[in-house]
Amino acid sequence: MEKHTPEASHGQFLIRHASLRQIQIFEAVAxxxxxxxxxxxxxxxxxxxxxxxxxxxxxxxxxxxxxxxRNIFLTEVGEHVACTCRDIIDRLSNLEILLDDFRGMxxxxxxxxxxxxAKYFMPIALGKFAKKHPNIDLSLKVANREKMLKRIHxxxxxxxxxxQVPPSHLDLEVIPFAPNPLVVIxxxxxxLVGQKVSLKKLAKQPFLMREEGSGIRSAVEDVFSEKGLKVNERMTLETNEAIKHCVVGDLGVAVVSRHALYLEDxxxxxxxxxxxxxxxxxxxNIVYPKGKELSLLAKEFLSFLQERGNKYIQLEGKGSVESA
Structure with missing residues (x-):
């Protein structure tokens, strides 16, 4: 009978000892x-x-x-294992989708x-996509830039x-998608309403700023620092809704994406x-890791966004988005 040394069988050790159920369970725990x-x-x-x-x-x-x-933290090995578990689950999910296509589902x-x-337009785009595929499971996570980079990792x-384009050390596919103008409100x-306002004059106003890790915050700080100015920060807030409420309360000026105003009169x-x-x-920008095998659904949604995503973005005034 043929014998295998530990070295010869090392490459298949996990295949023989780790089950798909364990992979699914550890991915959920991680x-x-x-x-x-x-x-x-x-x-x-x-x-x-x-x-x-x-x-x-x-x-x-x-x-x-x-x-x-009561808290658990992944080790460095655990992080690598979790990422691989997700790759395995994603590939199996892709196979399931392919098999369902053969079955006509x-x-x-x-x-x-x-x-x-982006939460101001993405639910609309997802809703239109889901009408074409009523039996799919959808997940939408909203986070600031810092947490998003962690999710990508x-x-x-x-x-x-x-x-904003992610740091260059992350090996990512980056696909420009739609304009995202940042405006002062x-x-x-x-x-200052109705006036031409210099940045120097704006710097004297109390500012409502997003939290550390926010892309808008870093963009505002960059603009001010280029002119040798500092932001006169009055409050730090973690959501655009909170910022808009504080602006209504006349607590200061702020910078938001113009998308955040499309429901405003x-x-x-x-x-x-x-x-x-x-x-x-x-x-x-639409982003995903280079080399990642997108599921058939993800590929279709990516094409959907590239072809029709702009239809669900409202930039000026109050009004309804296109219903097509």
């Missing part, structure tokens, strides 16, 4: 950083989840996570993550919409200011 949430998602008991993760860790021979109190899962200002989603009764309590250097002409 995504939630919680055994309880993974158990709830997969309809398993927590002891079952713990046992399967322990078995996978023993098969690999290295710790996949550390536990501090369209099913599958589409996961999209967007920076916070962890391979948590199929496609990402970003307002103020209360409609503010003294042009005669309402918020006005766009005419400021030197604004709008800052940014654009949306």
């Amino acid at each position: 995504r939630h950083l919680s055994f309880t949430k993974a158990a709830n998602e997969l309809y398993l008991t927590q002891p079952t989840i713990s046992a399967q993760v322990k078995s996978l860790s023993e098969s690999i021979g290295l710790p996949l996570y550390e536990q501090v109190g 369209t099913r599958g899962r589409l996961r999209v993550a967007v920076v916070s200002t 962890q391979n948590l989603d199929d496609l990402y919409i970003l307002g 103020a209360n409609s009764e503010h003294e 042009m005669h309402g309590p918020i006005a766009e200011l005419d400021v030197e250097g604004f709008p800052i002409n940014k654009q949306w």
Whole structure:
């Protein structure tokens, strides 16, 4: 009988010792950083989840996570294993979609993550896409730029919409998608409404700023620093809705994506200011890791956005988006 040395069989060790169920379970634990949430998602008991993760860790021979109190943190090895688990699950999902196509059915899962200002048009685009594919599972995550880059690194989603090109050290496909102008807003009764405003004059105004890690914040800071000016920051807020409410309350001026204003009445309590250097002409980018095999659904949605996505973006005034 043929004998295999440990060295000869090392390349197939995980194939023989790790099950697809363990891969699915560890991916869920890594995504939630919680055994309880993974158990709830997969309809398993927590002891079952713990046992399967322990078995996978023993098969690999290295710790996949550390536990501090009630919190768990992935080790560096755990991060790599989690990314590979997601690749395996994605490829199997792609195979399922392909098999469903042979059966004459369209099913599958589409996961999209967007920076916070893209939430004003992405639900509309997803809604139109879902009408063509009513049986698919959809996931839409909204986060600031810093958290989005982390999601990309962890391979948590199929496609990402970003307002700024990611750092060059990330090996990504970047597809320009649509304009994303950043504008200065103020209360409609503010003294600067209707004026031509210099950046130096604007710098004297109390500013409502997005949080650290926000793409809009970094864009504003860059514009001011280029002129040797500093932002007179009054408050830091984590959502555009909070910023707009504070502008209505006349607590200061702010910079938002013009997309964030498309539901606002042009005669309402918020006005766009005419400021030197604004709008800052940014654009949306569709992003995904280079080499990532997109699912058939993700490929179709990518084509859908490139062909029709602009129809669901409203840039001026109040009105309804195109219904086609």
